[in-house]
Amino acid sequence: MTDRPGATTLHQPDPRVRRVLERAELEGAELIRFLYADHGGVIRGKATSRSRLGERITSGIGHTVAMMAMNMLDQLQDVEHLGPVGEVRIVPDPSTYVALPHAPGAATMLSDLRLPDGSPWAACPRTFLKDAVAALGAEGYLLRAAFEPEFTLGRRLPDPTGGPDRLVPLDDSLCYAGTGFDTAHDYTIKLIRALETQGLRVEHCHPELGPGQQELSVHHATALRAADNHVLYRETVRGVAMRMAMWASLAPKPLPEQAGNGAHLHLSLWRDGVNVFGDDGVRGWFIGGLLAHLPALTALTCGSVNSFRRLTPRVWAGAYAVHGHDNREAAVRVCSPVGELGEPNLELKPSDSSANPYLSLGAVIHAGLDGIRRRLDPGEPVGVDPGTVPGRYPRLPTSLDEALDALEADETLMEALGPLRRDAYLAVKRSEAAAFAGRDAAYECFQHLRVF
Template sequence: MRDRPGATKINKPDPDVRRILERAELEGIELIRFLYADHGGVTRGKAASRSRLAERLGTGIGHTVAMMAMNILDQLQEVEEMGPVGEVRIVPDPATFVPLPYAPGAAAMLSDLRLPDGSPWAACSRTFLKDAVAELASDGHHILAAFEPEFTLGRRLPDPAGGPDRLVPLDDTLCYAATGFDTAHDYTIKLMHALETQGLRVEHYHPELGPGQQEMSIRPAPALRAADNHVLYRETVRGVALRNQMWATLAPKPLADQAGNGAHLHLSLWSDTRNLFAEGSEVRDWFIGGLLAHLPALTALTCGSVNSFRRLGPRLWSSAYAVYGPDNREAAVRICSPLGESGEPNLELKPSDSSANPYLSLGAVIHAGLDGVRRRLDPGEPVGIDPDTVPGRYPRLPSSLDQALDALEADELLMEALGPLRRSAYLAVKRSESAAFAAKDPAYELFHHMRVF
């Protein structure tokens, strides 16, 4: 194909391109969504028509730089180099092409944000994770990871008193109760099929603690794929609900008096085919030491919203203290027991939820853990009790987004890893969200997080 005058060629010919074009034709795909995650944690994007797909796979779709300075209320923040002047391209990764089973006629690809000349843009979050993976590989390591998301299923209804819409949960069944399987059965079967169709292998499902709360976990994958999977997971959970006249939210705390929704991050560190988190491993302990050393700052990226800190409280099984321990579900870092002889040891980071940008979240975790390995940081003694039962003994995690952002600004390693443009934009966006919700009542906060995530 001859490029039209002025077109910018971004990608080199890719073996996946012909397959994508043929599949789009055969499956009647009309619109292909090019998706990315912004600094607010929102999945955004644009869509190419099938008739222009071949060209857009090469050029990407034009996009204003300002969108990476937008918060979750669609309020644009003043960030240098992210104003009305400037252009990036939403450039899809052909290897991520998936038809969307809950949206007939549509497909999606996860995308990078690049400059018009094709070079990486310093504010692209997917590139941040790619760079972290490359840094890890320089030491001969790679990560397998999976987010473990919870979400609340119900219906979005007008408030009789005239306030913001309310989320009315699907049921009021008990935690893990067998009746909970039945009330959500039709939805969960459709969700499982939709995830599997997109290549996200479902591991297990159960009704969770809060009214309408669900958990469906997927198998681990290499780091970039794991973050891509989480974007697709979030979109699928909500998309399947909407197609069935329901509403699903992965917001950390959509109902103030009920259980929160986490997205605990499970990960293991590998060298070739050897899991470095085996029991008694010094490397595992050093990695934990890095996580704990940077954990106050990490929470600004792994728990990326005002609403997140309603969930992170003592005795909520969500972690409120910067401690670790074997199978301690009140510890920020849990050493998980392998399942059976074939199970692989892994760590679970509990202060993590779906309001975070998964590329920034996982990338920052990699940088923190790698710092621990390189400096051989001692994590101290594991904690085998609920840390809240010994007041004042263990370090408390930040209790607000502002506290977490203060810790992030003071963390030289993570600030350096983020780089000048990305960190200035992220801090501006998140500070603005903190200020905006502080000026409103809790109902306003709960509604907007339920609506967005």
């Protein structure tokens, strides 16, 4: 026997691997992408041909350790143990195999970064979330989650003055307006079909506030699956647009004068089949943990310079470290259950798609679990727009550097991240803050809309 993920014995082939090989053959997948999310929040990966899939699904594909020191501008940072010497393997999770409807002939699997002997690597984001889920499980809890993403749909055109490319929105419809449904209809139907084919059950969809802005949510899942789903969602939103000669951006603020794109994080906590967020005590402690760590959490849930262009008061982004029942200006909203089958859940509003979803959700779990263990009091819920009462409520960080300072000072989250991961993340994100310092909004927004 071997500890390598997906490994087989001579007489007992892993049935998950066998099913993947059969599906790839039946569906005609010529290339299978092994995807992961890096410290810059970028979705990266390598692909194997179908003829080599049987080998690569167990061995993984070789990868330099240095890639986890790369920022979103493809600038390599100087991080100890993440240089030219060293190798990891991109090892796919067979249970995540899906054909890609928007890329005929291709399929994908979400992947872990592992050492050559198959053991976990200390800089793997997906492993960080797995460990957080295990810590929560050791206390008897299971988290279900869903990201609620927004994106801007349009076309990427050259700037007539020679500046960076522009994102020209598909329409100028109003929020929730019927014209927004109609102008984006063909794209939206293709997107829904592509998501459903990959096992992402669509909940609802509507035109949002800004020109070309759309919101489409998928059903909640267990924490790891929710993060995997968000990677697939990001890839599919953009892939479908590209095949229709359009451009879709999930960047927090792709157009500086227009509404920003959030990816609000919805959470429910379960024990023995019961949603314990129906209990004011457990829910309150979890909220207390989120609020206690929220300044540091924003460095992970709002993971880019562009995030803080969105995270401002009076735009429903949750710029204040408060909680409230159905308060859409509070960072943590206690959501009213919808319908007879609705379940209590929390919405974390300072969250967007430039974040690495594995690091983001893993850190949220650690923060909430700390609140439960220490029975942290969240304080009184806020029933007003906190921005209307200047100076009364704590404001969240206003820049990526400020959020990173808070993260470095947060012992709980720094310990959870571990030495290699935290050193790499801080180096990558500090470099991004420095790279955009002094640059204008057009440059910043362009770089983010082309990546996210």
